[in-house]
Amino acid sequence: MIVQHDEQKRNTLWNAAISVSSVLIIIIAAFFFIKLFTDNPMEGKWSYEESNLIITVKSNGTAVIEWPDEFDGLDVAVNMKYSINKDAKIFTLHADEDEIKLVAKKSKGAVTTESLDSAIASLEGSYDYSIERNQLTLTEREYGERMVFEKK
Numbered sequence: 445m446i447v448q449h450d451e452q453k454r455n456t457l458w459n460a461a462i463s464v465s466s467v468l469i470i471i472i473a474a475f476f477f478i479k480l481f482t483d484n485p486m487e488g489k490w491s492y493e494e495s496n497l498i499i500t501v502k503s504n505g506t507a508v509i510e511w512p513d514e515f516d517g518l519d520v521a522v523n524m525k526y527s528i529n530k531d532a533k534i535f536t537l538h539a540d541e542d543e544i545k546l547v548a549k550k551s552k553g554a555v556t557t558e559s560l561d562s563a564i565a566s567l568e569g570s571y572d573y574s575i576e577r578n579q580l581t582l583t584e585r586e587y588g589e590r591m592v593f594e595k596k
Contacts, residue, residue: 486528486535490580490593507537509567518554522547522564536570
């Protein structure tokens, strides 16, 4: 030990060690507590079980919708805006017409605006969501149709 016979110095070192560790514990607990309430539970990459649809939910309010190899072998990705209500567990997807036109234009005629519109229209709307382990279930609020996604 650093101080063998000096009880006063030993107490000072012990108090400093306890103070520093207490402050660290409080900071770490505050970090996890804040993260619990501000974190987006849906953030990540989700793969639809029944088709090759992939939804990547980002933290900036954008969801990237992809259909690998669906449109004539092209990997098509469309950005959609989303909003999430964590209290009511509601997930809402909003389409952007300009984004759809841009993706169709980038494909150089391989994908039409109409085909993208119909694919996006089937996803646009409000959903009740539930997440259990690595499984996301979206239930359409109007008709009750369910889509089950696995986290990638």
